[in-house]
Amino acid sequence: MKGPMLAAGTLPACLLLLAGCGPLSPDSNGDRPAGARAFPRADRPVAPIVSTRWSSEEARDRVNEAEDIMDRAGIRPGMTVADIGAGEGYYTVRLAKRVGSNGRVLAEDIMPEVIEALSRRITREDWRNVSVRLGAPEDPKLPENSFDRILMVHMYHEIAEPYAFLWHVSPALKPDGELIVVDADRPTDQHGTPPRLLACELAAMGFRLEELIPKPTAGGYFARFKRIAARPEPASIVPCALRS
Numbered sequence: 001m002k003g004p005m006l007a008a009g010t011l012p013a014c015l016l017l018l019a020g021c022g023p024l025s026p027d028s029n030g031d032r033p034a035g036a037r038a039f040p041r042a043d044r045p046v047a048p049i050v051s052t053r054w055s056s057e058e059a060r061d062r063v064n065e066a067e068d069i070m071d072r073a074g075i076r077p078g079m080t081v082a083d084i085g086a087g088e089g090y091y092t093v094r095l096a097k098r099v100g101s102n103g104r105v106l107a108e109d110i111m112p113e114v115i116e117a118l119s120r121r122i123t124r125e126d127w128r129n130v131s132v133r134l135g136a137p138e139d140p141k142l143p144e145n146s147f148d149r150i151l152m153v154h155m156y157h158e159i160a161e162p163y164a165f166l167w168h169v170s171p172a173l174k175p176d177g178e179l180i181v182v183d184a185d186r187p188t189d190q191h192g193t194p195p196r197l198l199a200c201e202l203a204a205m206g207f208r209l210e211e212l213i214p215k216p217t218a219g220g221y222f223a224r225f226k227r228i229a230a231r232p233e234p235a236s237i238v239p240c241a242l243r244s
Contacts, residue, residue, distance in 0.1 A: 036138035036164040038234040043241040044197065045189035047157045057090050063217040066094040069153070072213075072222055073180045078102045079148040082172065084140055085109060085155030086132075089118045095151070096127045106142065108135045138164035142172035153182040154219065157193045163237050166205040170231045177227070179207060184220035198223060200240035206231055 029037045060066065069091075075081060077100040083092045086107035095105045107122075109115050112134060119132045135141045138161040142150075150173060159165050173179065179202070184192030199209045206229035215222045 033136065033138045033161065033164075035136065036161040039138075039161065039164040039167065040237050040239045042160070042162050042201075043239040045187070046160045047188055047191045057088075060090060065218050066091055069151075069180070069182060069215070069218055069222060070095065070098050072215075073149055073151070073178070073224065075099065075149055080104045080106075080146055082106045082108060082140070082142055082147045082150045084135075084150060084152045084169075085158070086118060087114060087155075089121050091151060091153055092118065092122070092130060093125060093127060096130045099129065101129060103129060105130045106133055106147075107131070108133045108140045108142070110135050110137055137161055139168040140165065140172075142169065144171045145174055147172055148174055148177050149180055150177070151180045151182075153180075154184070154191075156181050156183050156198065157188045157191055162201050163204065163234070163239065166202065166207075167231050167234065170205055170207075170227055173227055178210070179225040179227070181223040181225070182215065182218050182220060183223075192220060195221060195223065197240060204232070204237055204240065 032041075075095065075098050077098070079099045080103060081095050081099060083089075083095055083105060086092045086109050089107060092105055092107040096103075099105060105127075107118055107130060109118065115132055115134045122130045122132060133141060137159070150169060156162075169179070181193075181198060183198070184190075185195060186192030187194065188197070195212055199212075202209070202225050206227055207225040208228045209223060210226050211222070211224040213222050214220075
């Protein structure tokens, strides 16, 4: 990122820097979840999940990370928010406080042991407006037309099946809902996502980049997307790839 913001109108220029690859042949789908086999593979490396936390909660609060990201995302009392890849619940509990008793937070993760630990935390801290759900790598299993905001913080680079995943995420947003991504601007195998690649993959699912700004206190950048088109048929999706 060279400037303070990438507006929606500059997105096509970004996508010119990306090359689409032809449909991948279904010759080696046996290693993929059944629910992802109708979708193309991501033409990029996928970072392994190495930790359930990006940094300590105390360190993140010292730089006001969650409050800053929630402010930028426009999260207000009464909203319904999904925290995807919730981990130990740093954002989950702060979202729950922000949306209040009239709002709801759904915390999702794909690791059963993480979900069990998070459930214990939610019970122990008595967050009555939070529910917890076990998702799948290709499908977070969110209810349709339910969320004002869906947050994915420092986890997008760990999504092994982004096209299947985003295809299932899309209908979970309300018509005026927004998808929020926080990640580092570095290659996916180095636990980040280049912003141009992120914009391309989401554009393939009918999302438009509305805002992209540096957020060094959150370890990278903040990206805000809106859904502007219906999700495509899986067989018509052409995967994105950065030119070398």
